[in-house]
Amino acid sequence: MRRMTARPANAHQARLLRLLRDGGPRSRAELGDRVDLSRSKLAVEVDRLLETGLVVADGLAASRGGRRSHNIRLAPGLRFLGVDIGATSIDVAVTNPELEILGHLNQPMDVREGPVAVFDQVLAMVAKLRDSGVAEGFDGAGIGVPGPVRFPEGVPVAPPIMPGWDGFPVREALSQELGCPVMVDNDVNLMAMGEMQAGVARSVRDFFCVKIGTGIGCGIVAGGEVHRGTTGSAGDIGHIQVEPDGRQCACGNRGCLEAYFGGAALARDAEEAAREGRSAELARLLEENGRLSAADVSTAASAGDGTCLDLIRDGGARVGQVIAGLVSFFNPGLVVIGGGVTGLGHTLLASIRTQVYRQSLPLATGNLPIVLGELGQVAGVTGAARLTSDHLFSPA
Amino acid sequence: MRRMTARPANAHQARLLRLLRDGGPRSRAELGDRVDLSRSKLAVEVDRLLETGLVVADGLAASRGGRRSHNIRLAPGLRFLGVDIGATSIDVAVTNPELEILGHLNQPMDVREGPVAVFDQVLAMVAKLRDSGVAEGFDGAGIGVPGPVRFPEGVPVAPPIMPGWDGFPVREALSQELGCPVMVDNDVNLMAMGEMQAGVARSVRDFFCVKIGTGIGCGIVAGGEVHRGTTGSAGDIGHIQVEPDGRQCACGNRGCLEAYFGGAALARDAEEAAREGRSAELARLLEENGRLSAADVSTAASAGDGTCLDLIRDGGARVGQVIAGLVSFFNPGLVVIGGGVTGLGHTLLASIRTQVYRQSLPLATGNLPIVLGELGQVAGVTGAARLTSDHLFSPA
DNA sequence: CCGGCTTTGTCCACTCACGGGAAGAAGTCG
DNA sequence: CGACTTCTTCCCGTGAGTGGACAAAGCCGG
Structure with a gap:
């Protein structure tokens, strides 16, 4: 099930990917208006992204008065997984590359039952989403937990309301299971990122x-x-x-x-x-x-x-x-x-x-x-997907 | 009295200038160890800085076992002015390019006497410092005021304890008088920058x-x-x-x-x-x-x-x-x-x-x-100098 | 339907930044 | 004094990036 998703080779490519994520499909010409690159340079970078498969050509754009441009969009098969572990419930969602939610599950569960039980539950929910056909594998996953996290390592530290989670290698474990890069963060941070991505902020x-x-x-x-x-x-x-x-x-x-x-x-x-x-x-x-x-x-x-x-x-x-x-x-x-x-x-x-x-x-x-x-229950999972794509859409 | 201080042409030069500021004079070789540039590239950038006069050669460095290297230092004639306007007193100081204080004056004054009176006082103190011989002109100045500041414009906004200052064009006025670029900030922000530059932080x-x-x-x-x-x-x-x-x-x-x-x-x-x-x-x-x-x-x-x-x-x-x-x-x-x-x-x-x-x-x-x-009374003026040099030592 | 106009995509030559090798200069150490 | 090390300069090859020229594709008015 392991996917090796390509990563942008430089800051320009990363910039382009984020533009496509946040603004949706665009023509090469429109991309050119947004980034400060010569046309030749832009063409080269876009071609390379096409080669790696991170973006695909997608029909012709509307004419702006002359020759019609080819549309570019993020590879539609990209899938991000967002997991939001709350004190009393779990949210799991799958998004497309534009971070729109394709499938979402919520299940009550007490985080105090410990990481193993929670992980089982999360994986069951992920399997269910997979079976529903919205995704086969994932290119990246983000997970939020209700307590402080040592962010670079992806490990909860001394979480008061989740005994048993202290030092549990969340990133490591989930990455193993899902076969993709995993980012771990505090649930409120993800909520903030969610609202920044698609909500009021x-x-x-x-x-x-x-x-x-x-x-x-x-x-x-x-x-x-x-x-x-x-x-x-x-x-x-x-x-x-x-x-x-x-x-x-x-x-x-x-x-x-x-x-x-x-x-x-x-x-x-x-x-x-x-x-x-x-x-x-x-x-x-x-x-x-x-x-x-x-x-x-x-x-x-x-x-x-x-x-x-x-x-x-x-x-x-x-x-x-x-x-x-x-x-x-x-x-x-x-x-x-x-x-x-x-x-x-x-x-x-x-x-x-x-x-x-x-x-x-x-x-x-x-x-x-x-x-x-604005996002209610999906703020956390949206933020998780955003965090993940931010990481993936940055130079390797 | 107007000085046209050169500015670094690119991020590499800015990096080198800040290294020299914070670490003092160094040999080209030591600079090379710190920045990720090839020898040739480094030589070119250093040469350009020498041409603009921002840095000067300064004798030979100690040998590290082979041929001795030429030392490079920031142009010793560079002078930054730091002004810290408190609620009840004014601090003015002149620093060398390494932000060490060459001269410092403190004078009680109530900020409520208004911008005109305070400015007269500040300019008198500046003149006094000039007369003492530590500086002829200034390459940049920073000034802190005890209230909120619209930073990009360098203008105090609605300061509760300094009536009469609201909207007073501090940057503009001081820049006119001194003939150099001026940065304006809140006094506590400058204190923080001071402690970050030369103090506990x-x-x-x-x-x-x-x-x-x-x-x-x-x-x-x-x-x-x-x-x-x-x-x-x-x-x-x-x-x-x-x-x-x-x-x-x-x-x-x-x-x-x-x-x-x-x-x-x-x-x-x-x-x-x-x-x-x-x-x-x-x-x-x-x-x-x-x-x-x-x-x-x-x-x-x-x-x-x-x-x-x-x-x-x-x-x-x-x-x-x-x-x-x-x-x-x-x-x-x-x-x-x-x-x-x-x-x-x-x-x-x-x-x-x-x-x-x-x-x-x-x-x-x-x-x-x-x-x-650690810095006591000079925290503010040190921070002001730091803010100024940060600005001057960034690509134009 | 045709020819001018605009926009888009491709190609190419020129420039310039950068890296690294080579050689020389300047020191150290035995 | 000679072997070795470190630093500096010179120089050339590589490759990235730019801008212009040209071709392709579409719009529009006649």
């Missing part, structure tokens, strides 16, 4: 992406590049203190953001509210399922449950408080909110916005959009 | 630099590059909230960091303590001078005054609280503390460290040095 060079799921993390993009930090733990904002001497947090400290908001905290608060009789709706749902989740809060809130709306507003204010600080520090051009709890939608967003606009200085917030991510 | 690629002076700011370096943010206000951490519904701050919000710590807050707290009779030492100093400053607190603290030590410890804890959050977010490899109040020294540092190490996650703090800046 297209053409934004400095932004961050707050993912509120079971935990809370943040992908940082500075100058168009993902900032991973010295040990790969940049963006780990779930344990920033929001309340001195506040609630006990699982990490051992007190008053962490995650002790007040995020899927886990929200579920706990909801159960408490249900038991204390503060919300009939929640009590009913608790009775029904035996336990409550963030989704239940979302449901009840849309049904107009006041207690739930308060929970969301309070949580949004906490997150907003943290984001306000980070906005002052980083001065981004955009803030994206994503992750599982985006079901909470505009109530949450409004609450976050209020807090940020009130607390940060006008110069930093003056023209700062705070928006929900 | 040499060879660190991701760090930030917290400057505690009258206000509190933070220079951010990501991937070896200063991060300025979308509107140039990145690092403006003085108004991050540390206490919900806390003290009223001059910015209109409540509970800002600067309402609790920094030169202004410290002076106010000290005067209050003196009036309330909590510190005999402070009361004496207040009587003597009519008012108190951060420096007085420092003096009293070294004399063992308990109230002052408490003030410093409390302030350090507040700053530490903010830094802890930023460390989680950014995961730097180093945190540098600088600015006027570093006179408070190790009491402050200890307090900050305690807070950060306690509050941030082990992975981010495990190997995170938190240190005082």
Whole structure:
């Protein structure tokens, strides 16, 4: 099953490949308009790409007033695999060379079951996608895990919520199984890359992406590049203190953001509210399922449950408080909110916005959009595919 | 007085110039070891640099076992000017091409007197340095101002503590007066560049630099590059909230960091303590001078005054609280503390460290040095010179 | 349908950057 | 003083890249 996908031989070829990826098929002439190369040079490079099979000719382009040009597109058989391992579920998707999703699967699974069980699941899902006919083999794969990663080696380091994964050679193992190059990164970084590729953050060079799921993390993009930090733990904002001497947090400290908001905290608060009789709706749902989740809060809130709306507003204010600080520090051009709890939608967003606009200085917030991510569940896998293709479409 | 300093013609020449700047004079052979160029190519580029006068031959190098090599150094007549405008004082310095300081002046001055008055002062100081013989003209100048700057244009934008400077064409005006290219940046960014050039942050690629002076700011370096943010206000951490519904701050919000710590807050707290009779030492100093400053607190603290030590410890804890959050977010490899109040020294540092190490996650703090800046008062001007030479030593 | 005009693709000769060999200059060391 | 090493210069071969010329292909008006 091993594929040896060719790699561009130089920066020019890499540039051309990325243009074709992000802008779709184009004529040679249009490519020429975009890159600063002489016509002869361009012809040579395109010919070489055609030879290696990375791009193919694809019919004639529309005329621009003279002789018609031949269209060039990325080899349509190229396939990228994106895997997004969340705390409680796994997403797997296959994309074409333009990073459009051809097939997508989602399956609940607790990451704490450990790398072996998770890998089995991932491989089963990959097999299923393969059987559905969208791909035979892969030219590259990207995988996101919910914890810090030593990026160059592709190995998780000291991940708090995924015991058993510390030091597990994710890249190595997956590359072995799939027979293609594999990139490993933190799931929030991939979400940020996804939104940069196909979502709200297209053409934004400095932004961050707050993912509120079971935990809370943040992908940082500075100058168009993902900032991973010295040990790969940049963006780990779930344990920033929001309340001195506040609630006990699982990490051992007190008053962490995650002790007040995020899927886990929200579920706990909801159960408490249900038991204390503060919300009939929640009590009913608790009775029904035996336990409550963030989704239940979302449901009840849309049904107009006041207690739930308060929970969301309070949580949004906490997150907003943290984001306000980070906005002052980083001065981004955009803030994206994503992750599982985006079901909470505009109530949450409004609450976050209020807090940020009130607390940060006008110069930093003056023209700062705070928006929900566009890609939802596929942000991570899209980002994974982007990371992979960025790597493959760079000089060998 | 106008000088037309030559610029490197290509990236190779720029590389060589920076090597000579940061590593001092070297032989052609040593240069060859550092850059990936053939002997012939290197010889050609060095010859061209010699022709333009940017570098000069300078005697013979020590033998490495064979024929002795000719030393090459940057033209010793090159002069960079660094200007650091603080809230309450101005620093001006002249450096040689290796960015070593040849002459340095400091003068108290309130930035609120406006750009015209400040410029007069700066030009007077420059003239004084010129008269002292360290320079005749300048090949480039860098200037730091205590507020956000639109970097490409070299213009301050909406600076809270320097009314009258908004939109003042600093680059334009200074360039006119000095007859050389001028770069303008935020003072904390320059401090960070200074520490990166000649201080504790040499060879660190991701760090930030917290400057505690009258206000509190933070220079951010990501991937070896200063991060300025979308509107140039990145690092403006003085108004991050540390206490919900806390003290009223001059910015209109409540509970800002600067309402609790920094030169202004410290002076106010000290005067209050003196009036309330909590510190005999402070009361004496207040009587003597009519008012108190951060420096007085420092003096009293070294004399063992308990109230002052408490003030410093409390302030350090507040700053530490903010830094802890930023460390989680950014995961730097180093945190540098600088600015006027570093006179408070190790009491402050200890307090900050305690807070950060306690509050941030082990992975981010495990190997995170938190240190005082090495350069003190010359950090800003050194950074200004560095910024300028970076610009001059890049392809035209 | 034909001939001018535009755009695109191919070819070719010229230039120039670059690398590496050779030889000479300048030192070291025994 | 001679063998060896290191550094510098000279020179030529290679190959990449550019720009112009020309051919091919299409549009459009007559």
